[in-house]
Amino acid sequence: MNGFSLLKNTNAYKVFSLDVSRGTASHAYLIVCEDELNLENYLKAFAKRLLCSESEPCGVCRNCTLIESKTHTDVVFYPTGKKILVADVDDLVKKSAYKPLECDKKVFILNGVSNMLPQAQNKLLKTLEEPPKNTYLLLGATSTYTVLSTVLSRCKRLDIPSFKEEDIVKALEGECLDRQKLLSAVRLSGGKLGEARERYESGAGALAEELAIKTFIEVTSSRDVARFSGKVTKELLKDYISSLARLTGLALRLQDHFESGDGAFYETALNLSKTLNKGALIHASDAVRKAEKDVYFNATATAVVDGVVFSILEGKHKWLK
Ligand SMILES: [Zn+2]
The missing domain is CATH 1.10.8 (Helicase, Ruva Protein; domain 3)
Incomplete structure (x- = not known):
């Protein structure tokens, strides 16, 4: 199951699982997770925990497979379009009046509560307050800034954290x-x-790192700057800058003490730690920090990349002397 091996070790899941085992599951949970791209998979896992007869969702029973394919009659997913609208909540209210068909529980999954307009959130309050018997609402949000306090106070909140790279x-x-x-x-991936x-x-991660590595190899004079920065597209910009930050950071650390590693990224950092002096590396890492700020303030990709690449080059020349 997508990410279940990670999820099952979180406090969020352990608390939920314990609630289910004890028969004390809350009728509404707000599951907060910054990983928007995998949030639906996590929500499915919670729903499986509610309906699967195993104490850990088996992934193969009828309930688990139907939840996975979003075709379970007693597990309804929202939004039906791009975000959860008032019409979705009306639909939920209507459907929550019916008894579950296949199981003893009915589950409503609302993914994207952070993008829900206040009117739609307000509509949901009554169901959150007095849910029909055996009805469970699993609300997924990437952050809670836009979630009304009246909604927050009616849900049990569970936070799914970021995970370790390894x-x-x-x-x-x-x-x-x-x-x-x-x-x-x-x-x-943060x-x-x-x-x-x-x-x-998409290969975007590898491409961004490759470009970061090439910054130190392919750009040897100011004539190379414009040609090179054309390769860093708007989509790659953030990843490119964070790759540069990691690369210079690692190179600086490697000058101080040995760290083991492998792959082209590590080899480049090791090589930079040997061939560039500390001044040039610090100059580069300052330039990268400035670029991070520029990205944050929405400067154009070309301007940011031109700036940082030129600055790294300048540092290399300055500290050669
Ligand atoms: Zn199962």
């Missing part, structure tokens, strides 16, 4: 067979499984 690698290595590509994707998987599939 744990994400372990969770994905069965399906992502190119190890170096996987490591690149995970390094750039502890989020869904983001790591997407970067692996």
